[in-house]
Every structure is written in structure tokens, then in C-alpha cells.
Amino acid sequence: MTEDGQGTFEAFRRAESLVAQRRPLDALAALAPVLEAEPDSSSVHLLAGRAYLGSAQLRRAEQAFQRVLELDPTDHYARFALGKALQRQSRLTEAQTQLRLAVAMHPAPEYQEALGEVSARIAVEESR
Known part of the structure; x- marks a missing residue:
């Protein structure tokens, strides 16, 4: 080197x-x-x-x-982290898409938990 x-x-x-x-x-x-x-x-x-x-x-x-x-494009952690960055910007639908892809690629508990949080938050906002 x-x-x-x-x-x-x-x-x-x-x-x-x-x-x-x-x-x-x-x-x-x-x-x-x-x-x-x-x-x-x-x-x-x-x-x-x-x-x-x-x-x-x-x-x-x-x-x-x-x-x-x-x-x-196969980097599941980058999809998860992108989802978290979008979630923190309150761009929940975009975050949900990235988190769903991350979970589909690699169903880690941390990814599933993040997807559940975003999905629940979307559901609450839609019910208002």
C-alpha cells in the first residue's frame, strides 16, 4: 500500500x-x-x-x-439509515419505503422496530 x-x-x-x-x-x-x-x-x-x-x-x-x-443498491444498512434520516425529517412515507426495503433485505429486529415506529406514527397521523 x-x-x-x-x-x-x-x-x-x-x-x-x-x-x-x-x-x-x-x-x-x-x-x-x-x-x-x-x-x-x-x-x-x-x-x-x-x-x-x-x-x-x-x-x-x-x-x-x-x-x-x-x-x-443491496446495502440494507444504508436503506435503514436513510429511513432513519427521513424519519427524523418527518418524511414518514419516504422513511417507511426505505425501512420496508431494509426489512425485506435483512429482517433485523432493529430494522423491524424502526419500521413499526414509522408505520404507527403514520397511522396516528392518518386517523386525525
Whole structure:
């Protein structure tokens, strides 16, 4: 691996660690050069999306998760995370669509719970 590649890898790992420590703004700062060096890497955009979501930059999170799905339409976690970003923007019907796809692709309890929350909220709003 080249020296630049090694630096990019280390910056990515540092950003991962910062997201895990709930320091999304620091993670985004560490990730900036990685995004520039690896614009077509779904894993880089996924990590950026997680950091944007963690820092309540919901539109940017949405864009990052959509980019992941352009690069890899089978990424169930990106669909789930996109659904969560849409839910937090009160775009419930769009969120429900993404969460349904995530559950169909990978029926994880976390995905099913999120879909149930959105579906219940839609039902309540429709009954008003």
C-alpha cells in the first residue's frame, strides 16, 4: 500500500473510532480527506452518513446514504439509515419505503422496530 493509501486508511479508522465515541463532528473532520481521496467508496460515504446523522445534519446524512445506495443498491444498512434520516425529517412515507426495503433485505429486529415506529406514527397521523 502506498504511503497516501496508508494515511487514508488510518484517517478512515480514526473517523470510525470517533463515530463510535459519539464524536461525529470530529469524525467528519477526520473523514474529509478520505472522502476526497475515495469519492466512489461506499464504506466512506456510509461512515460519513453515520457521522452526519449523529450530528443531526439530516440532509447531508440523506445525501450520503443515497450515494451509498447508488454505489451499492443491496446495502440494507444504508436503506435503514436513510429511513432513519427521513424519519427524523418527518418524511414518514419516504422513511417507511426505505425501512420496508431494509426489512425485506435483512429482517433485523432493529430494522423491524424502526419500521413499526414509522408505520404507527403514520397511522396516528392518518386517523386525525
